[in-house]
Amino acid sequence: MINNMTKYKRIIWALSITIVILLLSNYAALRKLDLAIRAPAEKIEAIEELALKDSVVSVVTETANTIVLVIDDFGYRNDAISDGFINLPAPITCAVLPGHSNSSRIAKKAIKAGKEVIIHMPMQSSVASLGEDGFKLKTGMTSEEIEWRLSEALSEIPEAVGINNHQGSKATSDKRVMAVVASVLKNKNKFFLDSRTSSKTVAETTMRSAGVPTARRHIFLDNDLDTEKILNQFDKLVGIAEKKGLAIGIGHVKKSTLEVLQKKIPDLIEQGIEFKFLSQVVN
Numbered sequence: 001m002i003n004n005m006t007k008y009k010r011i012i013w014a015l016s017i018t019i020v021i022l023l024l025s026n027y028a029a030l031r032k033l034d035l036a037i038r039a040p041a042e043k044i045e046a047i048e049e050l051a052l053k054d055s056v057v058s059v060v061t062e063t064a065n066t067i068v069l070v071i072d073d074f075g076y077r078n079d080a081i082s083d084g085f086i087n088l089p090a091p092i093t094c095a096v097l098p099g100h101s102n103s104s105r106i107a108k109k110a111i112k113a114g115k116e117v118i119i120h121m122p123m124q125s126s127v128a129s130l131g132e133d134g135f136k137l138k139t140g141m142t143s144e145e146i147e148w149r150l151s152e153a154l155s156e157i158p159e160a161v162g163i164n165n166h167q168g169s170k171a172t173s174d175k176r177v178m179a180v181v182a183s184v185l186k187n188k189n190k191f192f193l194d195s196r197t198s199s200k201t202v203a204e205t206t207m208r209s210a211g212v213p214t215a216r217r218h219i220f221l222d223n224d225l226d227t228e229k230i231l232n233q234f235d236k237l238v239g240i241a242e243k244k245g246l247a248i249g250i251g252h253v254k255k256s257t258l259e260v261l262q263k264k265i266p267d268l269i270e271q272g273i274e275f276k277f278l279s280q281v282v283n
Contacts, residue, residue: 068091068280069092071257086106089269096120097119116279117161126173162213163185173198213283219247226256230260237249
């Protein structure tokens with residue numbers, strides 16, 4: 001009897017330990033997902049972006065009053081918020097992070113809804129950042145490693161017609177790294193959007209020298225997720241479109257950003273603003 005009681009106690013103890021381990025593992029996984037959804041590492045590089053003062057360069061284009069909306073960070077989530085962006089009544093270029101459980105699913109869903117897909121390619125930041133380590137392009141890598149990682153991302157999301165950089169203040173400032181990226185994109189007939197996460201970026205000039213169709217971001221819509229500030233940034237974007245003919249804005253898969261776009265897009269279409277895919281304006 002005593003032996004049986006001892007045996008049962010050991011079983012109960014083992015089960016208790018197993019349950020605790022499972023609970024801790026689930027908590028860690030959910031915490032990681034929560035951090036990814038609420039605060040992607042893109043925010044880290046917003047500090048550098050302030051130095052750019054949302055500068056505008058002359059745009060050689062035949063477009064007039066045209067806005068391109070690129071929405072970063074697809075792949076973290078597959079829910080009503082991501083669906084809301086995909087179902088917006090305007091051309092949207094969806095930048096999908098490779099390597100996440102929702103990446104391929106979201107890309108296919110976006111294409112089915114008539115949207116455009118590019119890869120939001122992880123690149124090394126000048127400050128420490130976590131996430132996407134299996135795909136991140138780093139300055140210390142060999143050219144062969146960079147080529148392989150970019151090719152793997154393009155293979156995972158074959159719907160992509162181009163790429164832009166996720167983070168990347170260090171990588172996009174490195175001419176060798178950008179030259180390797182340009183070579184891969186040129187060979188695969190893809191384009192590049194310089195998200196301009198650093199004032200030292202050489203990405204745009206390197207791509208153009210290599211003959212890769214290229215564009216640059218003019219405005220980040222939601223470095224601050226306050227609705228009024230997003231509205232202010234969106235108004236700046238409209239102003240650039242009216243003044244220069246073309247404005248490219250980058251936002252993220254966030255509830256407040258979605259609400260602003262749902263409100264503003266129909267009104268702007270009525271006012272004669274034209275929305276286009278990124279592929280329609282790169283040159």
